[in-house]
Amino acid sequence: MTDANTVKGATAPQRTHFLILFQGRAGSSFLIDALAKLPDVVAEGEMLVDPDPTGGTFAGRLRRLIRPGAAVEPARFQLETTQRFYSAPWAGSTVVGFKTKVRDVYNLEGLGPILDEHAVRLIVLERHNLVKQAVSHLNAHRLHAARGEWNLQEGQTRLGAFEIDADAFDDTLRQVTFDQQMLDAFARYVRVPTLRLEYEDLLRDRAAWFGSACAFLGLPAGEPRSGVRKNTEDDLRKVLLNFDVLRSRYEGTRYAPMFDGTVQ
Secondary structure (H helix, E strand, C coil): CCCCCCCCCCCCCCCEEEEEEECCCCCHHHHHHHHHCCCCEEECCCCCCCCCCCCCCHHHHHHHHHCCCCCCCHHHHHHHHHHHHHHCCCCCCCEEEEEEEHHHCCCHHHHHHHHHHCCEEEEEEECCCHHHHHHHHHHHHHHHHHHCCCCEECCCCCCCCECCCHHHHHHHHHHHHHHHHHHHHHHHHCCCCEEEEEHHHHHHCHHHHHHHHHHHCCCCCCCCCCCEECCCCCCHHHCECCHHHHHHHCCCCCCHHHHCCCCC
16 A cells, blocks of 8 residues: 555655544534644545535635535535545645535445545544434434534533433434444445544543554644534433433344443
8 A cells, every 4th residue: 555645646755635524513613623723734524525606715716616516416516526636736735625424425435535635634533322322323313403513612501401212312413333344344445544542532632642643644643633522411311301211122233232331
């Protein structure tokens, strides 16, 4: 495998490319925000999702330039966006990348060769406690409905405890489990340098967690600066008004210990 700093095709010399793969509520917003605050780093968000016409970032303008009309096939649009993003000059930047959910990519097989062509380094964000991840997903939708935001920002207060419909929770847990399987399968499929970061490690020591990402990208380590804060309490008893009812539904399964904060 060619090193990430090697010139391949239109790739600029001495530039590292990265892609963050995640499935939501695993620290991606914190990581991309902290990376974007570092000098000479371009760290964009979920730019493969349909562009917001009111967006003002360079990546947003680039998306609209290469997508002349709604008739453009979504899969082609995404691959062209990725190719042009990594081929763009990005003058003065030494580390360039973005993040995406695997389930948002229409053509995973087509994405692989582009990652290889540009020697992209893959950062896979994992969260082993799928129950907490499912609760966090539902709480994020709740936050968005109340405030129009998907993440809690520094200085903002969390929403109070709430009750989750058992069937809605089960659907979300199944989706989270399936998305994790998709994420793992694609990470195994692509043959690029890969770093796996666990969300549980972020909670234990965010400086070390961020430092691992920086070292992987050839950046000096430092205390991460990010305005993104954890939206959901780690103790689910403080979050779920019907904690016991939900937990009892999964008694005897691998998910039951996750309600208590452990993973078997």
